[in-house]
Amino acid sequence: MCPTQAIVAPYQLDARRCISYLTIEHKGSIPEVLRPLIGNRVYGCDDCQLVCPWNRFAQITGEADFAVRNGLDDAALVELFGWDEQAFVTRLAGSAIHRIGHERWLRNLAVGLGNARTTPEIVAAFAGARRSSVCAGARSMWRGRRRATAASAERVLMKVSKALTQRRKEN
Numbered sequence: 001m002c003p004t005q006a007i008v009a010p011y012q013l014d015a016r017r018c019i020s021y022l023t024i025e026h027k028g029s030i031p032e033v034l035r036p037l038i039g040n041r042v043y044g045c046d047d048c049q050l051v052c053p054w055n056r057f058a059q060i061t062g063e064a065d066f067a068v069r070n071g072l073d074d075a076a077l078v079e080l081f082g083w084d085e086q087a088f089v090t091r092l093a094g095s096a097i098h099r100i101g102h103e104r105w106l107r108n109l110a111v112g113l114g115n116a117r118t119t120p121e122i123v124a125a126f127a128g129a130r131r132s133s134v135c136a137g138a139r140s141m142w143r144g145r146r147r148a149t150a151a152s153a154e155r156v157l158m159k160v161s162k163a164l165t166q167r168r169k170e171n
């Protein structure tokens with residue numbers, strides 16, 4: 001049931017393997033060995049909640065704060081990956097997702113995209129014009145690849161992220 005086998009024994013959970021921890025709380029790189037297991041979960045997981053016996057008593061809330069925003073329940077990862085920092089801040093204001101920040105959001109999306117079947121849209125997203133000035137190296141990593149993996153996707157992102165940070169320091 002748990003995609004990453006984070007529940008290691010009765011009443012014991014290894015948070016270092018939990019997708020909710022890795023995509024929300026964890027800073028830095030997601031361990032390569034876990035990336036393929038994350039699938040397209042880009043913010044949390046909670047698959048274990050589906051089998052939690054207590055949740056059979058749960059009711060769907062009418063609380064507006066819990067309603068879907070910005071069509072996030074039906075958005076393509078590649079589309080979300082295209083949000084720049086301003087779009088991230090504006091569209092996720094008031095959402096719990098907002099607190100992970102734009103870079104962690106992109107990191108998670110990169111893992112999800114790396115796990116997806118490669119499409120021209122995904123390759124173009126990584127090689128996008130907005131990033132082209134800072135990620136020539138990243139673009140070349142993609143060139144010639146027949147299939148993107150989560151590992152390579154995240155490596156690309158880390159390169160882009162480092163280049164952006166460097167550029168900010170220089171300006």
Ligand code: SF4
Pocket residue numbers: 001002003004005006007013017018019020021044045046047048049
């Ligand atoms: S949230 Fe997901 S990854 Fe974490 S323990 Fe539950 S099922 Fe496993």
